[in-house]
Amino acid sequence: MPAEVDAPARPDPQPTTERPEHTAEPDASDALESPRRAGLSWRHVLIGAVVGAIVGAAIPGGLQLAERAAASADADSLRAAAIEYLTAIAEGRAGDATAMVPLPRSAGDIPDAVLQSADRIEVPEVLMLHIDGDAGTVQVSYEIGRDEVTRTLDAERADGGWRLTTSLAERVMVQTFSASVRAQIAGFPIPFTTPVHLYPGSYAFDDASDEILRTSSEPFTVDGDEATPTATYFDVQLAPAVAAHAGEVGVAVAAQCQEEPDCSIATDFEVVYGGGTWVQLANDSSIDVSVQLMAGSEMNSQWFDARMRIMRDETGALTEWLCASLDDYGVPSDPCPVVE
Structure with a gap:
């Protein structure tokens, strides 16, 4: 009878990286992961946390930048309104200046020719702005001859922009002993009984002298500041x-x-x-x-x-x-x- 031969020994089972088959038990856990897969999940969690922290920290800074940009645009709008007003006066456009900042009804309309006849303001500039909600103030400066004038103008928010509410037109009282004699600037009659509103500049009355009458007056300067009233004298005498x-x-x-x-x-x-x-x-x-x-x-x-x-x-x-x-x-x- 032939001798029996022993069956070769089975090798010891080796660890496997493959996911095992699902268990047959309905309540059994299948959460087992391979070592490599478990490591990737941990890193992803860590990276996601770091990125989230960075993004979260950047949000307040972004809001601040947006607020600063909006505030800068608001200030630029107010500055532009002031410069537009000063430029109209400097160029002799009295009607445009009055349209921007209306005068009292009693003031009447002063033609452009009156302002254009004057030595007008030069070097208009905005020095400082202040905005508080829907109200604002603008500190401006300009030169009249050799004098520099500084004024503070009030403003209010209107129509998505800014509108000045302080006028640079100043009341001027003309005095005379000959109340019925017509004084004129650039051909425009200047009343004696009520103050006339004139924009900043140096003015002179028209010379109405002829063979019978002689007019005399001194040039006068309007600085645009109601705190320093302007009064001038116009005289008419016989030749x-x-x-x-x-x-x-x-x-x-x-x-x-x-x-x-x-x-x-x-x-x-x-x-x-x-x-x-x-x-x-x-x-x-x-x-x-x-x-x-x-x-x-x-x-x-x-x-x-x-x-x-x-x-x-x-x-x-x-x-x-x-x-x-x-x-x-x-x-x-x-x-x-x-x-x-």
């Missing part, structure tokens, strides 16, 4: 030769009065022209004049006014002198005494 003739006519009127028994000037009083005249433009064809007379002696003297009207033709030339009696305050209507 020297006409004023001298008016004085002679006044003395002749007084002499006629002295010949009457009820005259207020004593017959022994000497009457002389005091040198003062008051002029008022009655209308385009006549000028009312009041001449100061002094009557009396070294020990006793009185002052009187002789009233007369100078008539002119359509060219402005003198055509006739009309006088009133010394004690008559009506409209001069009698021919004046003839003087040599």
Whole structure:
């Protein structure tokens, strides 16, 4: 009988990296993973945590940058509104400036020609801005001649931008002893009874001198600051030769009065022209004049006014002198005494 041969020994089982078959038990756990797969999952978790931390830390910084960009754009909008307003004034566009910052209704409209006739502002600049919600302030500066002016303008948010609410147009009061004589700047009548609003600049009245009248005034500067009111003077007088003739006519009127028994000037009083005249433009064809007379002696003297009207033709030339009696305050209507 042949000898029995032993079966070869089975090798010991080796670890496997393959996923085992599912268990047959319905409640059994199948969470077993290979070593390599388990290691990758751990690294992914760590990397994801680090990336999330970085992104989370960057969000507040991004919001700050966005807020800063929005604030910068808001400031640029306010600055642009101020520069646009200053530029309109510097270029003599009074109408555009008033459209940006309206004036009171009582101020009336000032034509561009008035502002364009002035020595206007130069080097307009925005110095500082401040924004508090829907309200803002702008500190601006500009030069008028050799003077630098600094103003603070208020602003409010409107129509998605900014609108200035402080005007640089300043009230100017023109004073005169001849309230009915027309003062003009660039041909525009400037009223005496109510203040006129003018934008910053150095102005001069039109010279209305002719053969009969002489106008006199000094240039004046409007700095655009209501805290420093602007007042100026405009004067109209007779031309020297006409004023001298008016004085002679006044003395002749007084002499006629002295010949009457009820005259207020004593017959022994000497009457002389005091040198003062008051002029008022009655209308385009006549000028009312009041001449100061002094009557009396070294020990006793009185002052009187002789009233007369100078008539002119359509060219402005003198055509006739009309006088009133010394004690008559009506409209001069009698021919004046003839003087040599």
